[in-house]
Amino acid sequence: MVANVLSIKDLHVSVGDKEILKGVTITVKSGEIHALMGPNGTGKSTLAHTVVGSLRYKVKSGELLINDINLKDLQVYERARAGLFVAFQEPVSVQGLRFINYLRTAYSSLHPDEKLEYKKFIEEVKELLNYFGLDNSFIDRGLNEGLSGGEKKRMEALQMLILKPKFIILDEIDSGLDIDALRVVSKAIAKAKENGAGIIIITHYQRILDYIKPDFVHVLINGRIAESGNGELAKLIEERGYEYYRGGEVDAKVE
Amino acid sequence: MQKWNEIEVEEAKKLNEIKYDFVTNVKPAYQVQKGLSRSVVEEMSKEKKEPDWMRNIRLKALEIFLSKPVPTWGPDLSELNFDDLTYYIKPEDRKANNWDEVPKEIKDTFDKLGVPEMEKKYLAGSVAQLQSEGVYSRLRKQWEDKGVVFMDMDSALQRYPDIVKEHFGRVVPPSDNKFAALNTAVWSGGSFLYIPSGVQLDLPVQAYFRMNGALEGQFERTLIIAEPGASVHYIEGCTAPTYSQYSLHAAIVEVYVKKAAKVRYTSVQNWSDNIINGPTKRSWIEERGRMEWVQGSLGSKITMTYPSSILRGEYASTSNLNVALAVGPVWKDNGAKVIHAAPNTSSKVVAKSISGKGGMSVYRGQLRINPGAYNSKASVQCDALILDDISKSNTYPHNEILEESASFSHEASVGKISEDQVDYLMSRGIREEDARSLIVLGFLDDVLKEIPLEYSIEFNKLVKLEMSKYGAVG
Structure with missing residues (x-):
C-alpha cells in the first residue's frame, strides 16, 4: 500500500468577515479513519468545504497538503484529481444528467x-447499487434527482468506492440514515479503508462510530480542536457531552 | 475562470473545419440572375420543364410575396435584401442514383458530412441536396417493391405530377406568410416521400441539406404523404459552410398524415452563424393519425420556426419537441402551433431553450382548441436556461381554449445554472466547462433522447463545442 498523507496544518478559515476555523491541525495517513466530532455550528462542515475548495471559504493561513501537493494552489477539480473526495451533507441534484454519464465522466x-x-x-x-440496496434504475436517473435524503447519502457512498480517491471526507454521512443504511454505509467506509483510503468522518453523533471504529477522534469546538485521542474518546464524549468542553478548564488547556 | 484547455480548442477547431470551413468547388451549370421578378420565375420554371399549372402557382405566389410586408413582430429582418439573393442554382445537369456516378467534389463534401457512413449504418434511402437540387438519391429495393417513393421534389413533379398536384400547397398555402409565398414562387429541390397505405417503414428515411456559395437562397419544398395506416420516420439534417454575407433559407414542409398513419419528422439543424432561417412546417393529421415533430436547432443568425399540427380527425394526436441553442449574437424564435379541430384529439409541446453570450431565445406558441373538439387534451411546457446576465429568453404563449370539456396545461420555467451544481461536479474531478456542458445536456435530456442516436451524439458534441466557446471567454 502506498502511504499518502493529507496534512491540515494550523488552518484558519473565514467566511465573509467571520473567522470560523481558528487553527486546525489534522494529519491523516492512508488507511486511517479519523472522526471529527463536535456540536452544530462549530466549523466541521467549513473544514470539508475548505478542503474541497469552495470559493466562499477563504483560507487566511495554514497549510493544506496531499503529500507534497499544495491544495491551496489548486482549483476544485484539480484537488479531486489529486485524490480528494468529499461526500456532501446535502448533495445537489442536476436535472436530466444521468447518473451513469456523470459518473463515467468523473471517473x-x-x-x-x-x-x-x-x-x-x-x-x-x-x-x-445492489450492495447499497438501490435498484438498477438509479443508473439512468438524473443525478440526485428526486432522491430521498438517505438515498442521496448511499449514492455518495457508492461514488466514494467507485471513484477510488486517496482521501475521503464524509460530511455527516450518518444524518438521515436508518439503522440498515447506516450499517451498509459503515461497511462501505471499512471497504474504502481496506482499499487504502485515508478517511475523515465528520459527525455530530457517536452513533456511526458503533459501526465503524475510528483510529483517531478529534473534538472541534468553536473552530479549534479541543481534544484529540484514539477511538475510546468517542465513548467518553458521549458520556460527557459537548458541554464538557465549554467549561473553562478545557478552554484554558487548549488556549 | 480556469485556464482554457488546449486540447479542447484543437478539437473545437477541427470540428469547426469539418462542419463549416469547406466550400465545394462545383461550377453551376445554370444560374438565374440575382433578384426576383416575373421573368426570373418564368425562366426557372421553363428550365425545369415544369407543367403550366406549377408555373402559374409560382407566378401567383410571387404576387403574394411582393404584396406582403416583411414580418416585424419577431426578430429584426431589416438587413434582409431580397434583390441581392440568387434564387436558383443547379450544380450539374445530372442526378445520380448510384454513388459511383456522383461527381467527386460533391462526394468529398458528403464524405465530410458523413452521409455514406450513416447510410451504411441505418439509412434506407437518401436524398442529399447540394445547392438547390438533389444530386444523390436512392431507395432500397424492398421499399420500392412496397411502392414507397422517395426522391427529390423536382423529379417527383415530373414523374408523379398528379400526386404532387393534389397535395402541393394545400397544407401551407402561399398566402400563409411572406416566406411561404417566396418559397412557393422559387422553390427548388427538397424531398418527396410517399408511403402507400399500410406500409410501415421501420428504418428512418433521411435527407441532408446544405447550402453552398454565398448569398444564395435555398427554398426546398418537402412533401410527405403517409397514406392510411402507413408509418415513417423522416430525418432532415442541415449543416452549412461559413459565409461572409447573409444567406436566406426558407423551406416549406408539408406533411399529410392520413387515417391512422404515423409520421415522425426529426430535424437537426446546424446553420453557420450568418444564416437567416425561416421554414414553414405544417402537417394535417386525420382520424387516429399521429404526427411527431422533433427539432434541434443550433447555429444560424436568426431562426424562426414553428412546426404546426392541425388535428383534423377524431383521436388524432401530435407531439412537438423542440430544442434551441442561442449562444452568441443569435435570435432563436421557435415554437409550435397546434389546432385541435376534432373531438378527442391530443397534443403535447415541449420546448427547451438555452441562451448565452447575448443570445436571445423566444418561445412563440399558438394552441387552439376549437369549439366542439370535445375532450381534447393539450399540454405545453417550455423551459429556458439562461447562461449569463447578458442573454435573454422570452415566452409568448398564445392559448385559445374554446371548448369547455377540453383540458389544457401550460408550464413554463426559466432557470440559471447554479454555482453549487458546478462546484459539485468539479469536486468530482470534472473541469468547469465540462461541468457546464453536462448541466446543459441534462437540461436538454428529455428531448435529446428522442433524437436518433447518431444525431444525439453529434448534438452532444455541438453543445459541448458551444459551451467550450463559452468557457473560453466567460
Missing part, C-alpha cells in the same frame, strides 16, 4: 491514464 477525469471499459464499469456500478 475518466480522475483516472485519465486508465482505459475505461464501459460494460465492466456499468456492471461494477450495478453491483454496488
Whole structure:
C-alpha cells in the first residue's frame, strides 16, 4: 500500500468577515479513519468545504497538503484529481444528467491514464447499487434527482468506492440514515479503508462510530480542536457531552 | 475562470473545419440572375420543364410575396435584401442514383458530412441536396417493391405530377406568410416521400441539406404523404459552410398524415452563424393519425420556426419537441402551433431553450382548441436556461381554449445554472466547462433522447463545442 498523507496544518478559515476555523491541525495517513466530532455550528462542515475548495471559504493561513501537493494552489477539480473526495451533507441534484454519464465522466477525469471499459464499469456500478440496496434504475436517473435524503447519502457512498480517491471526507454521512443504511454505509467506509483510503468522518453523533471504529477522534469546538485521542474518546464524549468542553478548564488547556 | 484547455480548442477547431470551413468547388451549370421578378420565375420554371399549372402557382405566389410586408413582430429582418439573393442554382445537369456516378467534389463534401457512413449504418434511402437540387438519391429495393417513393421534389413533379398536384400547397398555402409565398414562387429541390397505405417503414428515411456559395437562397419544398395506416420516420439534417454575407433559407414542409398513419419528422439543424432561417412546417393529421415533430436547432443568425399540427380527425394526436441553442449574437424564435379541430384529439409541446453570450431565445406558441373538439387534451411546457446576465429568453404563449370539456396545461420555467451544481461536479474531478456542458445536456435530456442516436451524439458534441466557446471567454 502506498502511504499518502493529507496534512491540515494550523488552518484558519473565514467566511465573509467571520473567522470560523481558528487553527486546525489534522494529519491523516492512508488507511486511517479519523472522526471529527463536535456540536452544530462549530466549523466541521467549513473544514470539508475548505478542503474541497469552495470559493466562499477563504483560507487566511495554514497549510493544506496531499503529500507534497499544495491544495491551496489548486482549483476544485484539480484537488479531486489529486485524490480528494468529499461526500456532501446535502448533495445537489442536476436535472436530466444521468447518473451513469456523470459518473463515467468523473471517473475518466480522475483516472485519465486508465482505459475505461464501459460494460465492466456499468456492471461494477450495478453491483454496488445492489450492495447499497438501490435498484438498477438509479443508473439512468438524473443525478440526485428526486432522491430521498438517505438515498442521496448511499449514492455518495457508492461514488466514494467507485471513484477510488486517496482521501475521503464524509460530511455527516450518518444524518438521515436508518439503522440498515447506516450499517451498509459503515461497511462501505471499512471497504474504502481496506482499499487504502485515508478517511475523515465528520459527525455530530457517536452513533456511526458503533459501526465503524475510528483510529483517531478529534473534538472541534468553536473552530479549534479541543481534544484529540484514539477511538475510546468517542465513548467518553458521549458520556460527557459537548458541554464538557465549554467549561473553562478545557478552554484554558487548549488556549 | 480556469485556464482554457488546449486540447479542447484543437478539437473545437477541427470540428469547426469539418462542419463549416469547406466550400465545394462545383461550377453551376445554370444560374438565374440575382433578384426576383416575373421573368426570373418564368425562366426557372421553363428550365425545369415544369407543367403550366406549377408555373402559374409560382407566378401567383410571387404576387403574394411582393404584396406582403416583411414580418416585424419577431426578430429584426431589416438587413434582409431580397434583390441581392440568387434564387436558383443547379450544380450539374445530372442526378445520380448510384454513388459511383456522383461527381467527386460533391462526394468529398458528403464524405465530410458523413452521409455514406450513416447510410451504411441505418439509412434506407437518401436524398442529399447540394445547392438547390438533389444530386444523390436512392431507395432500397424492398421499399420500392412496397411502392414507397422517395426522391427529390423536382423529379417527383415530373414523374408523379398528379400526386404532387393534389397535395402541393394545400397544407401551407402561399398566402400563409411572406416566406411561404417566396418559397412557393422559387422553390427548388427538397424531398418527396410517399408511403402507400399500410406500409410501415421501420428504418428512418433521411435527407441532408446544405447550402453552398454565398448569398444564395435555398427554398426546398418537402412533401410527405403517409397514406392510411402507413408509418415513417423522416430525418432532415442541415449543416452549412461559413459565409461572409447573409444567406436566406426558407423551406416549406408539408406533411399529410392520413387515417391512422404515423409520421415522425426529426430535424437537426446546424446553420453557420450568418444564416437567416425561416421554414414553414405544417402537417394535417386525420382520424387516429399521429404526427411527431422533433427539432434541434443550433447555429444560424436568426431562426424562426414553428412546426404546426392541425388535428383534423377524431383521436388524432401530435407531439412537438423542440430544442434551441442561442449562444452568441443569435435570435432563436421557435415554437409550435397546434389546432385541435376534432373531438378527442391530443397534443403535447415541449420546448427547451438555452441562451448565452447575448443570445436571445423566444418561445412563440399558438394552441387552439376549437369549439366542439370535445375532450381534447393539450399540454405545453417550455423551459429556458439562461447562461449569463447578458442573454435573454422570452415566452409568448398564445392559448385559445374554446371548448369547455377540453383540458389544457401550460408550464413554463426559466432557470440559471447554479454555482453549487458546478462546484459539485468539479469536486468530482470534472473541469468547469465540462461541468457546464453536462448541466446543459441534462437540461436538454428529455428531448435529446428522442433524437436518433447518431444525431444525439453529434448534438452532444455541438453543445459541448458551444459551451467550450463559452468557457473560453466567460
